[in-house]
Amino acid sequence: MDTPSPDQERPAPFSSITTDPTTGKEFPEVVATLRERIADGDIAGIVHRFRRGDVIIQEGRYNDAIYLILEGRVHLTKHYGDEDPVPVGMLEAGDFVGLISFYSEESAFSSAQAKTDVITLRLTRDEFGRLPAAQPELAALVQPLIITNLAERYRRIVTLHLEVAALTREVEGERNRLQEALEELRSTRNRLIHQEKMAILGQLVAGIAHELNNPASAMLRGAENLSAMLPDTVDPGSSQLERLLLDLGRTRVVIGTDEQRVRMESLARAYPHIQRSDVRILSQLPDDGIAALTPALKDSSSRAKDRLAALLRWFEIGLFLRNIQVSGNRISNIVQSLRGYSRESKAEIEEVDIGGGIQDTLLMVANRLKSVTVRLDLAELPPVRCHPGEINQVWTNIILNACDAMHDRGTLKVKTMRKGKDEVAVTIADTGPGIPADILPKVFEPNFTTKTASGSFGLGLGLAISNEIVHKHGGSISFHNAPEGGAVCTVVLPLVSDATTSS
Amino acid sequence: MPKRIFILCVEDEPEVLDAIVKDLSVFEDQFPIETVRSVAEARAAVARIQEAKDALGLVLCDYVMPGDNGVEFLIELYRDPQTATTRKVLLTGQAGLEATVRAVNFANLDFYMGKPWTKEELVGAVRQQLKLYVIAHERELQQYAFLFGDREMAEAMMSKFPGAH
Numbered sequence: 001m002d003t004p005s006p007d008q009e010r011p012a013p014f015s016s017i018t019t020d021p022t023t024g025k026e027f028p029e030v031v032a033t034l035r036e037r038i039a040d041g042d043i044a045g046i047v048h049r050f051r052r053g054d055v056i057i058q059e060g061r062y063n064d065a066i067y068l069i070l071e072g073r074v075h076l077t078k079h080y081g082d083e084d085p086v087p088v089g090m091l092e093a094g095d096f097v098g099l100i101s102f103y104s105e106e107s108a109f110s111s112a113q114a115k116t117d118v119i120t121l122r123l124t125r126d127e128f129g130r131l132p133a134a135q136p137e138l139a140a141l142v143q144p145l146i147i148t149n150l151a152e153r154y155r156r157i158v159t160l161h162l163e164v165a166a167l168t169r170e171v172e173g174e175r176n177r178l179q180e181a182l183e184e185l186r187s188t189r190n191r192l193i194h195q196e197k198m199a200i201l202g203q204l205v206a207g208i209a210h211e212l213n214n215p216a217s218a219m220l221r222g223a224e225n226l227s228a229m230l231p232d233t234v235d236p237g238s239s240q241l242e243r244l245l246l247d248l249g250r251t252r253v254v255i256g257t258d259e260q261r262v263r264m265e266s267l268a269r270a271y272p273h274i275q276r277s278d279v280r281i282l283s284q285l286p287d288d289g290i291a292a293l294t295p296a297l298k299d300s301s302s303r304a305k306d307r308l309a310a311l312l313r314w315f316e317i318g319l320f321l322r323n324i325q326v327s328g329n330r331i332s333n334i335v336q337s338l339r340g341y342s343r344e345s346k347a348e349i350e351e352v353d354i355g356g357g358i359q360d361t362l363l364m365v366a367n368r369l370k371s372v373t374v375r376l377d378l379a380e381l382p383p384v385r386c387h388p389g390e391i392n393q394v395w396t397n398i399i400l401n402a403c404d405a406m407h408d409r410g411t412l413k414v415k416t417m418r419k420g421k422d423e424v425a426v427t428i429a430d431t432g433p434g435i436p437a438d439i440l441p442k443v444f445e446p447n448f449t450t451k452t453a454s455g456s457f458g459l460g461l462g463l464a465i466s467n468e469i470v471h472k473h474g475g476s477i478s479f480h481n482a483p484e485g486g487a488v489c490t491v492v493l494p495l496v497s498d499a500t501t502s503s
Numbered sequence: 504m505p506k507r508i509f510i511l512c513v514e515d516e517p518e519v520l521d522a523i524v525k526d527l528s529v530f531e532d533q534f535p536i537e538t539v540r541s542v543a544e545a546r547a548a549v550a551r552i553q554e555a556k557d558a559l560g561l562v563l564c565d566y567v568m569p570g571d572n573g574v575e576f577l578i579e580l581y582r583d584p585q586t587a588t589t590r591k592v593l594l595t596g597q598a599g600l601e602a603t604v605r606a607v608n609f610a611n612l613d614f615y616m617g618k619p620w621t622k623e624e625l626v627g628a629v630r631q632q633l634k635l636y637v638i639a640h641e642r643e644l645q646q647y648a649f650l651f652g653d654r655e656m657a658e659a660m661m662s663k664f665p666g667a668h
Contacts (some may be wrong), residue, residue, distance in 0.1 A: 254517040256540075257538060257539050257540050257544050258544075260538070275531070275532065276531050276532075276535050276536075277528045277531040277532075277536075280524065280536070280538075316525070319521060320521070320522075320525075323518040323521055323522070326518055327518055367567065367597070370515070370567055370568060370569045371568075371569045371570055409570075
């Protein structure tokens with residue numbers, strides 16, 4: 001048996017199609033036949049005409065007739081929720097109005113309204129019942145038309161389902177694209193906020209660095225002046241010994257705790273009459289200092305005790321002056337690094353010493369590096385044209401990530417080198433667990449973070465921003481795991497890039 | 504040799520340690536001071552004190568130091584029955600809320616002092632903590648009267664030994 005292929009053109013089973021010569025529309029041939037017979041006595045009685053706007057069937061009402069449209073167009077509408085009626089279809093010549101409500105005897109499913117002047121054949125339930133017997137010829141014309149009509153409606157429903165499915169797919173695709181766009185917007189916004197924050201922070205830092213400079217300088221100068229003036233002013237008759245102790249204090253070299261304890265124990269044994277707080281001070285004196293004090297130490301008379309106490313005070317004065325100077329110098333170094341680090345945060349291209357920027361950055365994050373051994377291997381490099389503030393932000397992000405990975409203990413190796421004629425390379429290696437292979441491709445994605453909310457304030461933007469900055473400078477940034485363990489970040493920067501030749 | 508009650512200062516920066524020791528020197532005649540610059544050294548110092556059958560009265564500890572941090576050390580001390588009642592003071596400029604709460608909850612932290620401190624604050628806090636330590640642990644409180652006040656020591660004696668009055 002032959003199975004016809006589904007797409008094969010097949011004639012309509014009950015009626016053939018004809019084209020209206022004036023409107024160009026297709027309709028069943030039967031309709032043309034019936035049109036010609038409108039005036040005939042057997043049909044004239046059931047011809048019903050409607051004017052444009054007339055309601056043929058009202059939704060929800062009982063309907064007791066079917067209408068075959070011979071001419072004109074009929075609009076179907078249906079109420080949906082509280083909205084205005086929704087158009088659900090258009091019927092034309094050859095179509096039936098009221099077919100479903102007529103057969104089902106249920107209230108009308110939709111309203112039918114004449115969109116133009118309409119000519120119909122109207123058959124009431126009685127007339128329809130009588131038709132085969134009363135007018136067999138007409139019945140033979142109309143009945144196949146009903147089947148064709150129903151088949152057509154079924155086809156339309158199937159097509160409609162397909163259209164709905166296609167639309168749903170399209171809407172879903174659109175929704176996914178919107179979702180992606182929204183996420184991109186969000187991460188862009190986060191990045192912009194972060195950059196703005198860094199810029200403001202940079203300005204604040206530069207301002208604070210400037211403000212700190214004056215008191216730090218005054219402190220340093222003050223300590224130095226005091227050191228020079230004290231011996232003569234406080235004790236004009238001070239001897240060589242007092243000056244020696246002041247100098248020893250000012251040049252005190254910090255000794256280890258264990259060494260200090262050993263020295264304290266041996267001093268306490270040698271001079272049991274000296275109290276512990278003085279033994280501690282003595283323990284910090286170098287051997288020539290102890291030698292100079294030996295006569296006073298051996299003498300346990302109260303006069304000698306007072307003399308020793310006074311001499312030790314001179315050592316302490318020197319020591320605290322030294323501490324002021326050491327601390328003042330540290331503040332100055334921090335201030336200098338702060339300024340170097342933020343460079344007043346101007347978005348200007350400068351000739352930058354990469355090694356210096358890395359050292360400034362290390363001082364900025366010194367707090368995180370207390371238990372980290374830092375190994376620096378900085379090559380002599382030509383200056384690189386870049387935004388110093390931005391590049392330092394890159395070092396900061398990489399170093400802080402390394403600290404996180406190592407839980408703030410381990411070894412951080414920073415190496416700079418020349419790469420070919422036009423580039424420099426910086427590698428930053430940690431001794432953490434390395435980066436799992438499944439995470440490695442994601443580390444530069446915005447909002448990707450391995451840190452839980454409680455563990456870190458990070459937004460997961462650090463590496464995404466670093467990536468952006470490095471690329472803006474025409475460079476590259478990548479991570480790999482070292483064979484001996486730990487993660488290694490490599491940043492390559494051109495000495496001069498397109499982005500930095502202008503401005 | 505009578506049992507000595509030690510003060511242990513744990514601070515990694517020598518200049519800061521100098522300043523702490525200078526401020527606490529008023530206590531040193533009665534409470535010898537041990538200074539160490541890391542938690543590892545502090546553990547060794549505690550072991551020495553225990554070996555000599557001396558007592559650790561008070562620990563003054565920085566938070567961020569190379570190696571283990573001060574809060575973890577204080578927690579260790581609290582877990583060791585021999586040092587559980589040692590008075591514990593955190594002297595830091597950097598301990599955040601989380602670390603401080605940890606110290607309070609798991610090390611029974613007695614006092615938190617921020618940096619920079621003044622001599623009055625530090626001496627006042629240490630005097631108060633040492634006083635509480637000797638009242639809890641010592642029978643002969645009279646010897647501490649000049650440090651902590653005659654009346655307070657007498658009152659503490661009376662409440663400790665109601666029959667002695």
